[in-house]
Amino acid sequence: MVIEAAMSRPANAAASRRPPWIRVRLRAAGHFAKVAQTLRVTALPTVCEEADCPNQSECFSRGTATVMILGKRCTRQCRFCAVKSAIPYPVDPSEPERVAALARELALRHVVVTSVTRDDLPDGGAELFAETITRLKVLPGVTVEVLTPDFGGDEHLVATVLFAEPQVFNHNLETVRRLQPAVRPQAGYERSLKVLSVAAAWRPRPIVKSGLMVGLGETDEELMETLADLRSAGCRSLTLGQYLAPTREHWPVSRFVPPEQFARYREQALALGFTAVAAGPLVRSSYRADQLTAEARMMANG
Numbered sequence: 001m002v003i004e005a006a007m008s009r010p011a012n013a014a015a016s017r018r019p020p021w022i023r024v025r026l027r028a029a030g031h032f033a034k035v036a037q038t039l040r041v042t043a044l045p046t047v048c049e050e051a052d053c054p055n056q057s058e059c060f061s062r063g064t065a066t067v068m069i070l071g072k073r074c075t076r077q078c079r080f081c082a083v084k085s086a087i088p089y090p091v092d093p094s095e096p097e098r099v100a101a102l103a104r105e106l107a108l109r110h111v112v113v114t115s116v117t118r119d120d121l122p123d124g125g126a127e128l129f130a131e132t133i134t135r136l137k138v139l140p141g142v143t144v145e146v147l148t149p150d151f152g153g154d155e156h157l158v159a160t161v162l163f164a165e166p167q168v169f170n171h172n173l174e175t176v177r178r179l180q181p182a183v184r185p186q187a188g189y190e191r192s193l194k195v196l197s198v199a200a201a202w203r204p205r206p207i208v209k210s211g212l213m214v215g216l217g218e219t220d221e222e223l224m225e226t227l228a229d230l231r232s233a234g235c236r237s238l239t240l241g242q243y244l245a246p247t248r249e250h251w252p253v254s255r256f257v258p259p260e261q262f263a264r265y266r267e268q269a270l271a272l273g274f275t276a277v278a279a280g281p282l283v284r285s286s287y288r289a290d291q292l293t294a295e296a297r298m299m300a301n302g
C-alpha cells in the first residue's frame, strides 16, 4: 500500500458526476517532454504513469517524478489501487544506478522513490531501497524521499531503509481505522502506525510523512482521530487528497470533498501539530514533495 496516487482517471459513470474542482487541465510545459523522454530511455516506471496520476503533466512540467523500483506488479490487492496485482518479476539489481542516472540526467533536486509491495521477497525490497538511497545521496544537492510499503511490519526491514538515511520517510496510512480491513485487506492500521513510529524514533530523525485519502466512506470524526493517531506515531508531514476510483471494479467513491473543506482539514491538521500539510482534491502522496519537504525542514529548523 504504497501508491496513494493510484486513483485518477474517470473510468466509469461516476466520472460524469465529478464536480468541477476535480477536472484536471492537462498542461505540458517546462520540462515535461524531457522528463517523459528520459523516463522512456531509462525504462524506469513512475508511479505518475502507472497510477495514472492526475498531476502528471504538472509534476513532469516542474521537472519532478516519483520513480518506482522493484517492478510494476504488486503482491497485494488494495481495493482503491490501479497498480496491477500479479506475480512479480525478479528484482533488477541495476535499478538503483538507473534511478541515480535519471536524477543526474534531469538534474533533480528532490527525488521520490517508491515501490509496489513485495511480500514475495524475504527482505520486502528493503535492501534495494537502501541501495537506491545511497546512490542518490552521493549526488550533490539531492534530497531523497522514500515512500515505502509496510515491510510486513518488520522493524528490522524498516531499519534497513532508515540506515541509508533518507531525508524523508513516507508511508501511507491511506484511510481510517474502520475501513482498513475492507480497503487494504493485506495491510493494517496499527502496523502502518508502527512503521511510522519506528521512523520517528530513528536518529538522525527523518521527516516522517504519511498520506490519507478522503471519499472512501470515512466520517470527519474518524478522519480527525486518524490525524491524531498519526501525530502520536511521530508523523509531522501530511498529504490529504480526494479518492477517485480507477474503474467500476474498484472501491466506490463515497463523497467529493470541496476545496474549502480541504482547507479546513489542513488547518485542523496544523492545529494538531503537523508542520507541513498539503490538502486538496488533487493532492497525492508525492504532490509537490519538494515544497512540502522544504516547509517541514524550515519548521524543524525554526
Ligand code: SF4
Pocket (backbone or CB within 6 Å): 001, 002, 003, 004, 006, 074, 075, 076, 077, 078, 081, 082, 083, 085, 115, 116, 117
Ligand atoms: S500495496 Fe500494492 S495494491 Fe496496495 S496500494 Fe500499494 S501498490 Fe497498490
